[in-house]
Amino acid sequence: MLPLHTVKQFFTDMRRQKLRTAMTTFGIFWGTCSIVLLFAFGQGLRESQVESQKGLGENIGIFWPGITSKDHKGLPRGRQVQFTEDDIRMVKTKALTIERISPEFSKWNVSLKVGRTNMVQNVIGIWPEFGEMRNLIPTEGSRFINEQDLDQRRRVVFIGDQLADQLFNNSALTGGGNSSPQGSEKYQLEIQKVADRAIGQQVLVNGVPFTVIGVMKPKKQDSSYNGRDARKAYIPASTFNTMYSRRYPNNFVVQAKPTETIKKSKEEILSILGAKYRFDPTDREALAVWDVSEGIEFMNSFFGAFQMFLVGIGVATLITGGIGVSNIMNVVLEERTKEIGIKMALGARKSYILVQFIVETLMITGIGGLFGFLFAFGIVSIFPALQLEDYIGVPRVDIFGGILVTVLLGVIGLIAGIFPARRAANLQPVQALKLF
Numbered sequence: 385m386l387p388l389h390t391v392k393q394f395f396t397d398m399r400r401q402k403l404r405t406a407m408t409t410f411g412i413f414w415g416t417c418s419i420v421l422l423f424a425f426g427q428g429l430r431e432s433q434v435e436s437q438k439g440l441g442e443n444i445g446i447f448w449p450g451i452t453s454k455d456h457k458g459l460p461r462g463r464q465v466q467f468t469e470d471d472i473r474m475v476k477t478k479a480l481t482i483e484r485i486s487p488e489f490s491k492w493n494v495s496l497k498v499g500r501t502n503m504v505q506n507v508i509g510i511w512p513e514f515g516e517m518r519n520l521i522p523t524e525g526s527r528f529i530n531e532q533d534l535d536q537r538r539r540v541v542f543i544g545d546q547l548a549d550q551l552f553n554n555s556a557l558t559g560g561g562n563s564s565p566q567g568s569e570k571y572q573l574e575i576q577k578v579a580d581r582a583i584g585q586q587v588l589v590n591g592v593p594f595t596v597i598g599v600m601k602p603k604k605q606d607s608s609y610n611g612r613d614a615r616k617a618y619i620p621a622s623t624f625n626t627m628y629s630r631r632y633p634n635n636f637v638v639q640a641k642p643t644e645t646i647k648k649s650k651e652e653i654l655s656i657l658g659a660k661y662r663f664d665p666t667d668r669e670a671l672a673v674w675d676v677s678e679g680i681e682f683m684n685s686f687f688g689a690f691q692m693f694l695v696g697i698g699v700a701t702l703i704t705g706g707i708g709v710s711n712i713m714n715v716v717l718e719e720r721t722k723e724i725g726i727k728m729a730l731g732a733r734k735s736y737i738l739v740q741f742i743v744e745t746l747m748i749t750g751i752g753g754l755f756g757f758l759f760a761f762g763i764v765s766i767f768p769a770l771q772l773e774d775y776i777g778v779p780r781v782d783i784f785g786g787i788l789v790t791v792l793l794g795v796i797g798l799i800a801g802i803f804p805a806r807r808a809a810n811l812q813p814v815q816a817l818k819l820f
Contacts, residue, residue, distance in 0.1 A: 422695050475636075509624025520613060529542055544613050
């Protein structure tokens with residue numbers, strides 16, 4: 385009988401104080417909505433930024449030639465360390481912590497021509513392992529450079545999605561006011577059509593015909609060290625050296641084993657090359673190294689803290705709503721003092737009065753919270769239709785956020801109701817029956 389009676393009494397009180405109840409419920413509604421949305425959008429933004437960082441590659445390091453900064457075994461500092469492709473093969477053989485490795489030869493301002501379309505772009509010479517390390521995933525029906533291409537010095541080329549569009553479609557998919565967002569499904573389909581048209585076609589690279597074997601599947605990439613992958617052309621390193629006679633790579637890329645870190649791989653590589661070129665393995669300037677995983681760790685930490693800050697704002701809003709609930713229940717107590725006195729005079733126990741007020745408080749909190757959660761969930765559900773995922777990611781309501789909101793609502797509702805409920809339960813029947 386108590387729950388049914390309490391529910392009836394609750395709706396009776398709400399009709400008496402419509403505006404006050406609506407404003408109080410809105411405070412809970414808005415606080416709940418804020419927490420859910422901030423959690424969802426914070427998570428979406430975090431995942432988007434981490435994904436963009438991983439577009440460069442996961443657990444990889446990029447090594448460039450450097451200049452020694454320490455004297456070593458009678459040799460002065462200031463010596464240049466310039467590795468060769470054979471050195472990279474030696475590292476691949478001796479290093480125990482690396483999964484993949486590839487040199488990277490780079491040449492800018494290379495003429496690329498298809499029909500009447502002529503442009504200059506960056507051409508990269510690499511090993512087949514480079515594609516897996518750098519997340520250069522081919523579109524459906526295409527492929528990346530393989531070992532046969534490398535061994536036979538084939539004139540084949542793998543091109544980025546933006547470069548493919550410029551050479552074979554010339555539709556400005558990747559630029560201009562009418563372009564589709566690169567993360568959208570529409571853009572993915574457009575590039576797939578371009579790839580279908582490009583595979584098997586000829587591209588003149590400085591006047592030399594190359595066959596297009598693959599087009600890169602569009603990916604998010606916020607970090608780069610030599611330009612975006614989407615605008616590059618990749619050819620076998622052996623073919624590159626046949627054309628340009630390069631002895632020294634611009635750099636090489638290493639991917640550590642899943643159980644290892646780039647920091648350990650770096651120490652191992654410095655030890656191997658230090659033994660050959662006679663520099664101190666602890667000399668951090670002998671080779672310039674970019675540990676990409678450090679950037680991913682930073683993004684995770686930064687957005688984790690940022691997300692907690694945003695949620696803190698939502699929690700503060702929810703607490704403000706809880707104060708409003710407590711105030712309205714105190715008003716209800718004043719208006720129903722005589723009623724409480726009559727109930728207690730007729731034998732109602734303190735626990736009955738206490739539970740009645742707490743249940744009514746939890747109902748206000750629950751109704752505001754439920755509608756706030758549903759409203760936020762609706763926004764998150766329709767947001768992908770706006771195609772803004774390239775900018776702020778895809779918001780997602782997770783289980784942790786839902787549990788947090790539920791616990792907070794319960795705690796705030798209980799705290800908001802316990803004080804007016806105790807006041808009501810502790811009233812003396814004679815005092816409560818006085819006329820005010």
